Every structure is written in C-alpha cells, then in structure tokens.
Amino acid sequence: MGSIVAIGDDVWVKSPSSDWQTADPSSSDPIIAGLSTTAKDVTAMDPAETAKAITGDFTVTGTGERLGQKVYLVSGTVEQAGTPVEVVFEVTEDYVNLASTSSATVQGQSVDVALEITEWDVKQDIVAPL
Structure with missing residues (x-):
C-alpha cells in the first residue's frame, strides 16, 4: 500500500504513486490519509x-x-x-x-x-x- 518513515515525532509517507510527503491524515488521497492515520501513533507499529x-x-x-x-x-x-x-x-x-x-x-x-x-x-x- 505504501511506506512510512518515522524518526522521533516526525513522520513521512509515500504511496506507490506519490513522492514522499509529511504525514497528513486529512489528505484527499485515501492511501496517504490511511498511511498517515496509521503512522499517527508510531508506537502502535513497534x-x-x-x-x-x-x-x-x-x-x-x-x-x-x-x-x-x-x-x-x-x-x-x-x-x-x-x-x-x-x-x-x-x-x-x-x-x-x-x-x-x-x-x-x-x-x-x-x-x-x-x-x-x-x-x-x-x-x-x-x-x-x-
């Protein structure tokens, strides 16, 4: 679906069809919004x-x-x-x-x-x- 990079409190996301961007849960792109929402609580991915x-x-x-x-x-x-x-x-x-x-x-x-x-x-x- 995409990639997430988290360093401290900073999070970036990338879908297969986009460039890297700062996480944005309210993005109009549903994949970016989904990745951003998932990345919101980075400890949940630990x-x-x-x-x-x-x-x-x-x-x-x-x-x-x-x-x-x-x-x-x-x-x-x-x-x-x-x-x-x-x-x-x-x-x-x-x-x-x-x-x-x-x-x-x-x-x-x-x-x-x-x-x-x-x-x-x-x-x-x-x-x-x-």
Missing part, C-alpha cells in the same frame, strides 16, 4: 508494543518460522477507531511479534497492511526522506 497490546479473542492457528525462530500464528480481530481489523501475528515463544498482516475496510476502501521484521537486533541508519 513490534514489542503490538505484542503487549494484543487483547480480545485470539486463536493460535498454526506455527511457522521467521528469522530462524519458531513462531505461532495468532489470529483474531481488533478494533481501531471503531473499525474491525482482521489480524494475524507471528509471535515467538517469548511474545516478540516478528510479523503481522491485517485487513480492514475503511471508508469503502480495502486496506491491507503487512509488517515484517527482516533483521533483529541490527543497527539501522534511517534517513529522513525530505
């Missing part, structure tokens, strides 16, 4: 914070492997801003969320989000896009 926030009825629907670790596929529905969101988390035995997928319909638009940790405990150099 895998550790996400794992701590898992509440509701969830079911372990399988197992897999990610980054050489066994993960449990934990499926359920959460509510974000009044919208039901179907989610699947890939969680390690010690509750580290290494990946997730979510699907929802927002303002008539289908929104699918995938989060995948590709490296764990490796220093990253992040540069602001603007």
